[in-house]
Amino acid sequence: MIPSPFEYVKVRSVDEALAALTEHGEDAKLLAGGHSLLPIMKLRLAIPTVLIDISGISDLSYVRVDGDGPDAMVAIGAGTRHFELERDDVARTEVPLLPHVAGRVGDPQVRHRGTIGGTTAHSDPASDLPTALLALGGTVVLQGPGGRREVPVTEFWTGFFETAMSPDEMVVELRVPRTGSIGWGYEKFTRRENDWPIVAAAAVDGRVALANMAGSVVRATATEEALARGASIAEAAELADQGTSPGADMHADQEYRRHLARLLTRRALETAAGV
């Protein structure tokens, strides 16, 4: 329960963070809230030799509407903590799924430390906020030595703890469409309230994303296509596990996970539809 030796660097700006990443290379890890990284370091499952603490970068914490009209996006700074997002008035009005899901992450300690950028970069398939972001659509804004680039959320999470991000880049912002009064639903299935989801389903505006049904968070594309064809919620939800590749653990084997994906998708869609 004691990590391997590492160096610690505290940075005050994105530029400083990027410079440190470039300097230390792939052995470095960015430290934001630390509630995913530090436990696996203590178990020596991750052995970074340099930790670059970005929690002191103050201008990475914000929620704001960017632009006007139907194309306006909600921009969320990567350093925004779950607790801040949960209580943010702009988020609650413009994209209410996100603050709701932020309030379901872990426990109060985790929510006061964890950041949306950190959970996005970590790419744990059992994470709440990436599931919601994937259902919402939008982009992940990365910054690296070559400048900023936007990656659609559908292309960002590529596998178990893997993303489309280069080792010298960092997440600086999340951009999601405004959903306003459009219905949404989030179904998180756990044995205890503060656990990671065994399976979770987020539904909004005809899109459905699933947690823990593959190496990364995934969209329930067969369900979405069925809905687009005019299928009923019950019919569409029965297709939710198609194309997924769930793992097995002590809480759920593959068959049960597939069942949960279908059940939770149905319930999330029903909630979104106000049924």
Next chain:
Amino acid sequence: MSILGTRVVRTEDPLFLTRGATYTDDLVDDRLTGALHATFVRSQVAHGRLLSVDTSAALEAPGVVAVVTAADLSDLVPLPPPFPFINQEMTRPWLASDRVRFVGDPIAVVLTEERYQGEDAAELVAVDIDPLPAVVSTADAARDEVLLFPEAGTNVMASFGEPAPADFFDGCEVVVTQALVNQRVAPVPLESRAAAASWGADGRVTVWCTNQGAQQARGQLGDWLKMDPDLIHLITPDVGGGFGAKIGADPEYAFVAWLAKHVGRPVRWAESRSENLVGMLHGRGQDQVVTIGGRRDGTVEAYSLVFDQDCGAYPRIGAVLPTLTMLMAPGVYGFPKVHSQGRALATTTTSIGAYRGAGRPEATAAVERAIDLFAAEIGMDPADVRRKNLLPAFHEPHTTPMGATYDNGDYTVALDKALDAAGYADLRAEQARRREAGDARQLGIGLSVYVEITGADNGAGTKEAAELEVHPDGTATVLTGTSPHGQGHATAWAMIASDQLGIPVEKITVVHGDTDRVPEGGGTMGSRSLQQGGAAVHQAAGELIELARRRAAEKLEANPEDLVVDLGMAGLAVRGTPGVGVTFAELAADDRLLVNTVFNANAPTFPFGAHVAVVELDVESGKAQVVRMVTVDDAGTIVNPLLAEGQRHGGIAQGVAQALLEEVLYDEDGNPTTSTLADYPFISATELPSFELVEMSTPTPMNPLGAKGIGEAGTIGSTPAVQNAVIDAAAHLGVRHVDMPATPMRVWRAIRQAGHNASQEGN
């Protein structure tokens, strides 16, 4: 009005809540200056031949002072089994020399100047193990194909009882048999294990360690290290929970003392949570088969409980638990015929010890499940089946077919109180409504009626010591052999002394856990403390009054019979002569006013109660949520309701946790898969409703306080009530049994299987 029975707020808490407790790992003590830190290198393989241990790289690591392996232990003999009835070949090495027997088996110890250096250096100890097949289940163990101790010739540590006669169930109209798993759980005290040791120039060693009884721990250290116990000064600092797993000493504690001598410097050790989850004793771990037979009118005529106790790799208290399970097999019921038989088996897993209830919850879980299975089979309400078979109220000792002598009990009243408080008829009506409507969230109502044994002879008898002294400044000190680690003895023992002496609670200091100050004591376990340790304080106060009376008579030139206790002045007054008297403090100023006493209860007590659990079961996902817990827990006279309720709360929560959440798991190679708190799901307040505690008090004649034990009752009662409730919620779908923990996947699968069975029968 007596202070006893009132809700005195815990006097311990201001310090705990402000400064914080001083646990073993927090100790700052001159004797520990320059202490080295011990880090154990533990086997990562469940079972295998230990071929080599190469310490050369570790010895070069920063801060490493020594690396100790089995080759260094020539003056230590392996630890013998703790009980004479266990196969005596099953000894435990201090460090593995030729074989490892579980993941977590100590192989070497690294001693470093700083603790963090230890984990780095421990990784550099190269261990070569030739794996052998793991023995993960009791069924595997019983086959005796792979032996943990080849020299023993078997994996059976001990056998208890005989098979049932072939005609045991003859004549029963209905016989139901069911295999049950009372799964292995981890105690998970917030404070994990820790020890520190320092040798003095006088040849004595001071050992600090977290435990549930300093005197017992000292005795074990003396036995294991072949030392005169008088040369061991054992100190128990504040202890952050034990739940039975800190009874006595662990071999690591003794080894820390040995290491300190070996290197000539103080040594301290504190385990991490990961180490705790494989190294500390686990609990439960029984594979049971219940058979219950009787008439269709609900009368049970014969009951049998046959089981295998998983003991883990080395025999500890787990190996004796079958005797308690067998003793309590019939529980509250007056079954005419009762049979029980148990075996203790070695597996390549963490050793099993006592865990809140220790053998009794396993008995209650079995019989309460059996009653429900019988009720389902004959189509009767489980409350009615219970009522029909409960022992009638008794006020004189009653001896059961298994040989337990219950002190007193009124189980029917307990059940009725619980059912009334729960609104049983209304709950059944609501259940019927939801079944009729086909709701996704169905209601389940689970019952259990229990009796348990507390204050049983734990090897040190049924006695406890107390010393009581009143000081000239009007304060008093109580020395007790009990060992509080959350229970609130400092408050309760002060209340008992205060009640008789009139000295305010806040002026009474309770001291425990230092063998130089309290050489004799039985510790805190088996819910014994109040009925023996508290009773000893009560007895000491009475003796102190008698001592004071003789001295006061002389001082006041009064007849001793004319002197009565005046609680207002905390002293003795002359009857009928207001204003003439002497305080205990004044007498103490003349000469020490001190008594030493031993209270012997001579017999255990048998608390009882009834629990009603109400769950909402999502039948589509299989997830159960406990929505109500209504409990009657009769522990005789209650000294402090606040403390008693605290014990009930914690016990109920741990019982719910076993029913729904907790399970220590191993893969087929014997690797633990629940060795972090990310994987081992202990319960939190979020998963629990507010508890509805119903009062009932039947004083025991076994001690002057009338008190029975309360520490474990909540766990014993709640576990089967919750399990029964989950099954009851799906009973209309054809589900008869789901093993613990009733996980969503398990429940979902049971519902689906029942549906398949029903549709096949329909064809």
